[in-house]
Amino acid sequence: MSAVISTPVETSSLRHDWSRAEVEALFELPFTELVFRAAGVHRAYFDPTEVQVSTLLSVKTGGCPEDCGYCPQSSHHPDSVAATKLMDIDAVVEKAKQAKAAGASRFCMGAAWRSPKPRDMPKVAEMIREVKALGLETCATLGMLSEEQAKELKNAGLDYYNHNLDTDPEYYDQIIHTRTVQDRFDTLEHVRDAGLKTCCGGIVGMGETRRQRAGLLVTLANLPAHPDSVPINRLVAVKGTPLANAPALDPFEFVRTIAVARILMPKSMVRLSAGRETMSDELQALCFTAGANSIFHGEKLLTTGNPDTEYDRALFQRLGLRPMSVQETHLNDLPGLTIVGNDGGCGSSGGCGCSGGQTATLTIVNAPAEGGCGGGGGCGCSSGAPAGGVTLADAMAQRQPEDGCGCGCSGC
Ligand code: SF4
Numbered sequence: 001m002s003a004v005i006s007t008p009v010e011t012s013s014l015r016h017d018w019s020r021a022e023v024e025a026l027f028e029l030p031f032t033e034l035v036f037r038a039a040g041v042h043r044a045y046f047d048p049t050e051v052q053v054s055t056l057l058s059v060k061t062g063g064c065p066e067d068c069g070y071c072p073q074s075s076h077h078p079d080s081v082a083a084t085k086l087m088d089i090d091a092v093v094e095k096a097k098q099a100k101a102a103g104a105s106r107f108c109m110g111a112a113w114r115s116p117k118p119r120d121m122p123k124v125a126e127m128i129r130e131v132k133a134l135g136l137e138t139c140a141t142l143g144m145l146s147e148e149q150a151k152e153l154k155n156a157g158l159d160y161y162n163h164n165l166d167t168d169p170e171y172y173d174q175i176i177h178t179r180t181v182q183d184r185f186d187t188l189e190h191v192r193d194a195g196l197k198t199c200c201g202g203i204v205g206m207g208e209t210r211r212q213r214a215g216l217l218v219t220l221a222n223l224p225a226h227p228d229s230v231p232i233n234r235l236v237a238v239k240g241t242p243l244a245n246a247p248a249l250d251p252f253e254f255v256r257t258i259a260v261a262r263i264l265m266p267k268s269m270v271r272l273s274a275g276r277e278t279m280s281d282e283l284q285a286l287c288f289t290a291g292a293n294s295i296f297h298g299e300k301l302l303t304t305g306n307p308d309t310e311y312d313r314a315l316f317q318r319l320g321l322r323p324m325s326v327q328e329t330h331l332n333d334l335p336g337l338t339i340v341g342n343d344g345g346c347g348s349s350g351g352c353g354c355s356g357g358q359t360a361t362l363t364i365v366n367a368p369a370e371g372g373c374g375g376g377g378g379c380g381c382s383s384g385a386p387a388g389g390v391t392l393a394d395a396m397a398q399r400q401p402e403d404g405c406g407c408g409c410s411g412c
Contacts, residue, residue, distance in 0.1 A: 018221050018264060023214040026260045031252055035290045038259035041266045042291040051316065052106070052269050052294040052324040054139065055099035059127065060086045060111035066143075068166070069175045069242040070203060070235055073112040076178075079240030086111065086120060089127050096131045102309045103323045104297065107131050108139035108162060108199075114179070115144040125156035132157035139199060144179065144187045150194035160229065161191040162199035168215030171208045175243075192225060200227035201271070204257050205235035205249035213257055221264035229294060230261055230268045234275025251279070255286045262291025269294040285319055293324075 026034060042048050063083025067076040074080055096107045109127060116124060124142065132138050140153060141162035153161065166172065169181045191198050200223070202216045220227060234254055237246050261270050271294035272279070272287055279287075297312045316322060 014226065014267065015264075016222050016224070016226075018218045020211070020214055020218050023218045023221075023260060023264065024211060026263060027210055027214055027256055031256065034256055034259045035286070038262040038291040039289055041263050042293065045266045046293055048288075048293070049321055050293065050324040051288065051321050052271075053104050053312075054106040054108055054271070054294065054296050055096075055102070055104040056108040056110055056296050057087075057092065057095050057099075058112070059092055059109045059124075060084060060113065062112055064112035065114050066178045067176060070206060070238070072238040072241055074241075077241050083112075086123060089123065089130060092127050093130045093134070096134055096136060100134055100136055102297070103313070104136065105323065105325060106137040106139055106160070107134075108141065108160070108296075110141040110162075111143070113143040115146075116142045116149060121149065121152055125152060128153065128156040128158050132159075141199075144183055145190050147190045147193065150187075150190040150196060154194040154196050158196060160197045160199045162229075162231070163187050163191065164201050164203070164231065164233075165216060165219060166202050167206060167208055168212035169219055170215055171206075171212045175206060188223065197228040198223075198225070199229035199231060199271075201229075201231035201233065201261075201273070203233040203235055203274070204254060205246060205275070206243055207246050210253070213253075214260070217257070217260055217264055220261075226265040226268050228268060229271055230265055231271040231273040231294075231296075232258055232261055232292075233273045234279070236274050236278070251283050251286075255283070255290050258287045258292050259290035271295060281315055281318070284315065288319065288321065 026037075029037070039048070061084045062073045062081040063075050064071070064073045065075060067074050071077075072079070072081050075083070092109065099107050109124075109131070111120075111124075113120075124140070128138050128140065137159045138157060139160035139162055140158055145153070145161070145163075150161070163184060165181070165184055167175055172181050188198060188200060200220060202220070204213055204216075208216075220230060232254075234249060235243060235246055237244050237248075258270060258272075261268075270292050272284065272292050273296050276284065276295065295312070297309055
């Protein structure tokens with residue numbers, strides 16, 4: 001059975017009213033104190049031994065009309081990567097199958113567009129439908145979306161939409177000139193209104209100050225809803241881009257950024273994204289300790305390198321971490337519930353990280369406040385009559401025998 005953390009932990013309520021001064025004060029804490037606090041928040045909402053694994057595929061690379069200062073796909077920069085056409089659906093599905101076999105629970109499709117053109121939407125929608133049919137969570141990052149486009153993607157089965165703020169709104173015009181921060185907020189609103197989950201974060205190490213790193217995180221935390229996933233990228237300084245010579249960020253400052261993101265957005269997946277290839281094992285371990293609980297894996301992150309899948313697997317083993325399954329990710333979507341542990345029940349070991357025991361064990365580590373869910377469904381609280389929401393008992397009762405143990409692996 002996976003370790004269930006039972007030590008007293010510091011909890012953190014979901015807030016959307018953080019001030020920049022408060023967040024700067026968190027950044028100023030002694031390093032060990034900040035990491036300790038972030039680790040406490042992490043344990044209150046997640047099993048800290050689990051890491052959600054996503055794979056990102058560039059389905060249309062290069063030739064982008066935007067001028068993001070860090071990006072080698074921008075046609076504004078010399079030496080930008082060659083433009084390709086939108087990939088064929090079959091090729092994308094094949095990559096998604098490979099990602100699933102390698103342990104990914106979410107498959108993200110990225111296209112270097114300002115926004116999708118009407119002629120591209122049917123093909124993108126079909127890609128999403130086919131990837132979803134594999135049992136993967138789907139995510140896309142396609143640039144700005146209109147209200148209608150967001151709904152179309154949702155109807156195709158898209159789970160998440162990635163649209164980063166990139167940096168502090170105060171620093172934004174130093175990095176991007178072809179679209180505004182307000183454009184970004186508008187797309188995020190369309191994504192939320194369509195019922196899609198948001199993946200939204202930024203990049204650090206672009207020459208911004210600590211105050212501006214705090215500004216990025218406070219802006220993310222004060223959105224109407226915390227992003228479900230918060231990718232924190234460390235700049236990959238690519239030759240030919242305006243940020244090619246940006247000074248490297250102190251690794252401890254990167255860990256501080258992860259820790260503050262965890263404290264501000266306790267229920268979000270905080271993801272190590274671009275820049276992981278150049279992080280030492282020890283730095284990644286510190287990030288996991290400070291509350292990072294998601295990674296991209298696979299060879300490439302759009303156009304920059306990423307640690308090899310086997311290397312990641314070995315690192316997880318050395319650190320005693322395991323990939324979070326799709327099933328757990330979904331159950332954790334239930335309001336107020338965070339569920340850890342999926343020790344077997346299938347009687348076989350199918351690569352999901354469980355030990356193939358005889359009984360399924362699900363442990364709630366973060367029950368909703370008394371009466372908050374209205375569910376009274378086995379979570380240990382004393383709330384009253386069931387409401388429209390799904391209780392854990394309901395969720396388990398609805399599972400069919402062919403669903404196996406619910407660990408999300410394909411070996412049951
Ligand atoms: S980050 Fe995205 S929008 Fe910006 S230039 Fe690169 S591909 Fe285009």
